[in-house]
Amino acid sequence: MWGFYFQELMHSLPFFLKGVWMTVAVAGLSLLAGTIIGFIAGIIRAGRNKILRAIIGAWVDLIRGTPFLVQVFIIFFILPSAGIELEAFPAAVIALSNLTASFICEIVVSGILAVPKGQREAATASGLSQYQQLRFIVLPQAMRTIMPPLVGQYVLLVKDSSVVSAIGVVDITRVGWLTVQRIPEGMMVFGLVGLLYFAICYPMINLSGYLERRMTVVTTKL
Amino acid sequence: MLEAFNFRVILEYMPLYGQCFLATLWLSGLSLLGAIVVGIIACAMRLSQSRIMSGAAGVYIESIRSTPLLVQLYFFYFGLPTLGVMLPEWVTGVIALTLNSGAYYAEIIRSGIQAIHSGQIEAGIASGLSYFQRMRYIILPQALGMTVRPMLGQAIVLVKDSSLLSLISIMELTRAGQLLTSDRFMPAEGFLTTAAFYLILYYMLKSFSSWSEKRLIFQEAH
Numbered sequence: 533m534w535g536f537y538f539q540e541l542m543h544s545l546p547f548f549l550k551g552v553w554m555t556v557a558v559a560g561l562s563l564l565a566g567t568i569i570g571f572i573a574g575i576i577r578a579g580r581n582k583i584l585r586a587i588i589g590a591w592v593d594l595i596r597g598t599p600f601l602v603q604v605f606i607i608f609f610i611l612p613s614a615g616i617e618l619e620a621f622p623a624a625v626i627a628l629s630n631l632t633a634s635f636i637c638e639i640v641v642s643g644i645l646a647v648p649k650g651q652r653e654a655a656t657a658s659g660l661s662q663y664q665q666l667r668f669i670v671l672p673q674a675m676r677t678i679m680p681p682l683v684g685q686y687v688l689l690v691k692d693s694s695v696v697s698a699i700g701v702v703d704i705t706r707v708g709w710l711t712v713q714r715i716p717e718g719m720m721v722f723g724l725v726g727l728l729y730f731a732i733c734y735p736m737i738n739l740s741g742y743l744e745r746r747m748t749v750v751t752t753k754l
Numbered sequence: 755m756l757e758a759f760n761f762r763v764i765l766e767y768m769p770l771y772g773q774c775f776l777a778t779l780w781l782s783g784l785s786l787l788g789a790i791v792v793g794i795i796a797c798a799m800r801l802s803q804s805r806i807m808s809g810a811a812g813v814y815i816e817s818i819r820s821t822p823l824l825v826q827l828y829f830f831y832f833g834l835p836t837l838g839v840m841l842p843e844w845v846t847g848v849i850a851l852t853l854n855s856g857a858y859y860a861e862i863i864r865s866g867i868q869a870i871h872s873g874q875i876e877a878g879i880a881s882g883l884s885y886f887q888r889m890r891y892i893i894l895p896q897a898l899g900m901t902v903r904p905m906l907g908q909a910i911v912l913v914k915d916s917s918l919l920s921l922i923s924i925m926e927l928t929r930a931g932q933l934l935t936s937d938r939f940m941p942a943e944g945f946l947t948t949a950a951f952y953l954i955l956y957y958m959l960k961s962f963s964s965w966s967e968k969r970l971i972f973q974e975a976h
Contacts, residue, residue: 596910597956598949599917602928606949609941687820694822698921705824718832726821726829733820 537717541724544711551707552728558703559693561625563686566632573633574640575666588637595634600695603627608699624696632689639685643678644670680744687736691729704728764943767934774930775951781848781926782916786909788852793859800864811860818857824918826850831922847919855912862904866897906963913955927951 577588595603607630608623618626647670655665697706708725712718764771799811818826827850834841841849870893878888920928927948934944 597953599914599928599952601917601920602931602945602949602952605931605941605945609935610945613942691822694824695918697824705822708825708828712832716836718836719829722825722829722833726817726825729822729825730817730820734816737820
């Protein structure tokens with residue numbers, strides 16, 4: 533029986549690859565949007581405007597303090613009652629971008645704060661504008677601290693994207709869930725699902741570790 | 755959407771929320787205890803001289819970290835019955851949460867232990883302390899001090915992750931929101947109340963984290 537189910541599973545491999553594509557699409561779009569929003573929010577939060585800082589801080593706490601699944605449900609079920617009708621896919625991308633942005637915001641803040649104060653003072657003394665300071669002095673140095681946790685955050689993003697299967701986005705997890713109704717070998721089916729996530733996440737985890745080692749060596753040399 | 759916000763229904767469902775709040779508490783509390791035990795064992799195996807032990811722990815940690823919790827949950831939920839193991843849903847949920855967080859705790863404890871300067875351990879050996887004495891008096895007190903913050907951070911993640919248990923129909927906070935949505939079709943009331951309860955837990959753990967941090971610095975000054 534096991535052999536029969538295994539063959540069945542191999543037949544549904546194209547279905548799984550569609551799921552991989554969906555996971556990559558959801559995670560990829562959210563990665564782009566989340567990174568851009570997260571960087572902007574982080575730069576503002578590390579800046580001088582107290583009101584904006586407090587607002588972003590409250591947003592980060594709200595997102596960090598609630599489970600992602602609840603956020604997905606809120607966006608998918610509550611926005612329609614406010615008149616914003618969303619399909620599962622855009623709702624998933626919005627929820628995931630929002631989550632990622634709030635975490636990247638904190639990473640960017642700690643990266644910017646890790647740049648020694650003297651650098652900014654020297655830049656001001658050299659007559660650089662606020663934008664020039666950020667662009668040429670602060671961010672390039674902050675990137676060193678930002679990069680390793682940023683890649684780590686992308687791994688979390690791919691893993692968290694599995695949660696959007698709960699609102700019916702047909703990603704790898706959802707494909708597994710649908711397949712297991714037909715092929716009742718839970719370990720086999722979700723073993724394959726896990727393997728597919730592993731293939732995406734494991735290289736990213738190693739990249740994060742590599743960046744961490746490399747960046748640390750550079751900073752100790754300074 | 756807020757003018758139609760129905761507080762009466764929330765009050766009506768408050769007993770359910772109270773019950774589910776307690777369920778979230780003890781489900782994540784139980785998993786937290788289990789995860790710390792699993793983490794200590796996995797970490798000890800990872801750092802052991804035996805290649806087989808360390809390799810096994812490595813495979814465990816890496817495969818947990820590279821796959822989403824939801825997939826692990828489904829793996830046990832759909833997989834265990836095919837092995838003939840019939841468990842109540844909540845046991846399956848606690849097993850998945852424990853094994854998931856256990857891998858992260860193993861990494862946190864390991865980084866704490868490895869951050870201790872090797873000279874301290876050598877001094878311990880030179881002073882004639884046994885392995886357990888070195889662990890008890892030199893390594894663990896320092897490692898615990900360094901790892902309290904990441905450990906509490908992981909506890910916050912664990913509490914939020916327990917929301918996924920609602921997807922295998924365990925009664926806990928997120929499930930309460932789902933029930934309110936399906937019984938009365940009131941997703942706003944349902945999920946915002948759920949989110950509020952999670953925020954209470956989040957702020958409690960967060961303030962405990964900063965409190966313990968202060969305490970530990972205070973202890974170090976002595």
